[in-house]
Amino acid sequence: MGRKNQTHPYVGVWVTADGYIRHELLPNGRYDEARGKRKSAYQGRYEVTGEHIEYWDDTGFTADGDFINGVLHHAGMVLYRER
Template sequence: MTGTVEGDQVDVVGVWATADGHIRQELLPDGRYDEARGERASAYTGRYTVAGSRLDYVDDTGFASTADIQDGVPYHEHLVLYREQKQS
């Protein structure tokens, strides 16, 4: 499942993960994110912004990174992230 486009912005709120599930990012509606790596919950936390097809991250230590959103899918550095289906 991909992100949805609202106006010029892509809706990225939700949980995104690599194909193997090792990296999971929860992008929250308030502009915060929480990233798990393997069994390590909250390995990275910080804030994010979306501008057009660009997703900018700044973690709580000040490290910054970006993702390009192509067809609603974030390509974060060398990773491709897929939206996880919501559990009912």
């Protein structure tokens, strides 16, 4: 898959309620995940189809999630859009 600008409404930063995990969904189809004080703990590409997101980490790990009522549900976590 080639990198293309993402036109979906979910580009931006998503964070858990405690602020420990932060997903930055970049407009070029890449993401950067921070965990605690560890910036860029995970990086890779993502693709959004409708309300569903697929992640492909640069290390080969894959994951997915769904946006439900403006909240990202991913791998047992709940992330909210950072304002």
